[in-house]
Amino acid sequence: MRSISALVLLSAALAATGCASLRDTPPAPVEQALRQAGVPASSLAVVAFPMDAPEGGWRMNADRPMAPASTMKTITAVVALDRLGPNSRGQTQLLAAGEIRDGRLEGPLVLKGGGDADLDWGALWMMLREVRERHGVRELAGGIVVDRGLFQPARPEIGAPRFDEQAEFPYNVIPDALHLNGSLLQFDLASDERGVTARPFPQFGALAVDTSGMRLNDKPCKDWDDGWMPSRFEVLPGGAARVALAGEFPRGCQAVQALNVLDRQWETAQALRQLWGSLGGTLGGEVREGSAPQGARVLAQHRDRPLAELLRPIMKASDNALARLLFLRLGASAAQPGEDTQQAAARVVREWFASQRLDATGLVLENGAGLSRVERATASQLAGLLLASAKGPHGPELLATLPVAGVDGTLARRFKGSAAEGRARMKTGTLRDVVALAGFVPDASGKTWIVVAVVNDEQAMKARPAIDALVDWVASH
Structure with missing residues (x-):
């Protein structure tokens, strides 16, 4: 029943x-x-x-x-x-792998990624400022180690096949555990009858932007990205770099676009050097990828929004x-x-x-x-x-x-x-x-x-x- x-x-x-x-x-x-x-x-x-x-x-x-x-x-x-x-929140940490004596960090400073979705240039600068002012660090004698090891592989974008022809646009970014500024850099694009110019913002390090390979077309400005083609990035002797943009761009148009066209470790290294220098700090070693040593202690931390x-x-x-x-x-x-x-x-x-x-x-x-x-x-x-x-x-x-x-x-x-x-x-x-x-x-x-x-x-x-x-x-x- x-x-x-x-x-x-x-x-x-x-x-x-x-x-x-x-x-x-x-x-x-x-x-x-x-x-x-x-x-x-x-x-x-x-x-x-x-x-x-x-x-x-x-x-x-x-x-x-x-x-x-x-x-x-x-x-x-x-x-x-x-x-x-x-x-739940992702986090980024700056850790000291060594003693601080008279403003000198004997070991490396470690930038450790923890899946932080909100780590932009301003957040990184504020973390470095905390190391500089609260902990009195002036000299990084052991350089800086960038630790992306939370995810495996640590650099998933290397060798990954392109999903489509616009792999450099934000929707195609393959994130890693650091995800600094979304692995993007903003470019101000403009054109006239002479050709196309592209200015990065912010400007980190000695980055040359080559637009000589870009052709002008007569499409509407709103369709400026229709003719975009994959770029080429290379590190030059002395640590400078060059990115060659390719494809087409409408004449007489302007656009502002965040792009994933740089090697993210090169970009991270340039940002760290420039931001640390702007705070009056000196860097005595390389900026390299690696793992945080055992016993490294947290000097500064950034957390993203709750899930x-x-x-x-x-x-x-x-x-x-x-x-x-x-x-x-x-x-x-x-x-x-x-x-x-x-x-x-x-x-x-x-x-x-x-x-x-x-x-x-x-x-x-x-x-x-x-x-x-x-x-x-x-x-x-x-x-x-x-x-x-x-x-x-x-x-x-x-x-x-x-x-x-x-x-x-x-x-x-x-x-x-x-x-x-x-x-x-x-x-x-x-x-x-x-x-x-x-x-x-x-x-x-x-x-x-x-x-x-x-x-x-x-x-x-x-x-x-x-x-x-x-x-x-x-x-x-």
């Missing part, structure tokens, strides 16, 4: 939400949008259900592994909130570099000695799925940001993750980080004038052959639905209206 009563109650609950049976065909507006896009329904995976009746709703290709694009960030965010905690705050740019602006950094922090928290940090992070995610009794079959993790051609997740996995998060202790933190339809983040211009505007909170995902949405959508009665929709198709971009039609259908019914 109890099982019969449960079925009656379940049927009543599903009927109350308008989902008395499980659907496996798209609502009419979605079908129409797919036909107009020329995208077959087989390219679409969907899971949509009311949170109070997860057995109902709509499922289509729900267990097919799909390239999720940036909806993969929801996995990284949810697992990090649970495993690291919303108050719950750091997730806002990761989710709302879909910041790939920060998502990758967080994924590596997740791996570092559980890595065995010598274990690859990305592989350790993938292991942590799978362990979390197992703890939530979620099937991880077909789940493929690479960098945790979705900027990948190999990462895979099913719509069922993303939906199950979101449901577990909403029921868990950190659901409010995740919800606060998601873009709001028609209001902010990557959804600021979407769903304007629709029933979802100002109400749906969803993570977007976009790659060359992928469009996706995953998040929470209140319906017309105020019940919250979990909606996950992913299209993998050569014409995926044309299918975005179909996904939007699904969200609007849920919000208005």
Whole structure:
């Protein structure tokens, strides 16, 4: 009798939400949008259900592994909130590996990276100033050691294949444990009839910028990056360096762009030398990569935002570099000695799925940001993750980080004038052959639905209206 009563109650609950049976065909507006896009329904995976009746709703290709694009960030965010905690913070330390006598540090000063997402030039300068003024250090007799060893490999960008032709732009940065200024340097670009000029800011060391290989075109200034090509960086005799920019730039235009075009150790060394010198300090040795010696003591420390705050740019602006950094922090928290940090992070995610009794079959993790051609997740996995998060202790933190339809983040211009505007909170995902949405959508009665929709198709971009039609259908019914 109890099982019969449960079925009656379940049927009543599903009927109350308008989902008395499980659907496996798209609502009419979605079908129409797919036909107009020329995208077959087989390219679409969907899971949509009311949170109070997860057995109902709509499922289509729900267990097919799909390239999720940036909806993969929801996995990284949810697992990090649970495993690291919303108050977790990355840190950077300056350590003394030796005694300080009469303003002279006998051993090296160690700059140790700890996955700090907010270590910019100003933060580094303030740390060095603390060493100079609070601890009275004037001379660094043993040079400076840069320790990136929290993650393995310590320099993951070396030898890594380019994801696309704009590998030097911020979204393509491969972070390491130091992540100084996001491994970026700002360039002021300008052109006239004579050619292109590029001025770095700030100017560290003797860096020559060669733009002689750049050609002028007649494209609109807003499309200045369309013709960008990979640059060449080389260290010159004496420690100076040269970067040769390449590609095209519109004539009569200006642009300010942060770029990842320098070797990060060369850039770090130049910044340390200049900032330490500006504080009246002297450097008696080299700036080199290495590990902090045993017994080194902390002289200064910088910490980034708490994780719950750091997730806002990761989710709302879909910041790939920060998502990758967080994924590596997740791996570092559980890595065995010598274990690859990305592989350790993938292991942590799978362990979390197992703890939530979620099937991880077909789940493929690479960098945790979705900027990948190999990462895979099913719509069922993303939906199950979101449901577990909403029921868990950190659901409010995740919800606060998601873009709001028609209001902010990557959804600021979407769903304007629709029933979802100002109400749906969803993570977007976009790659060359992928469009996706995953998040929470209140319906017309105020019940919250979990909606996950992913299209993998050569014409995926044309299918975005179909996904939007699904969200609007849920919000208005």
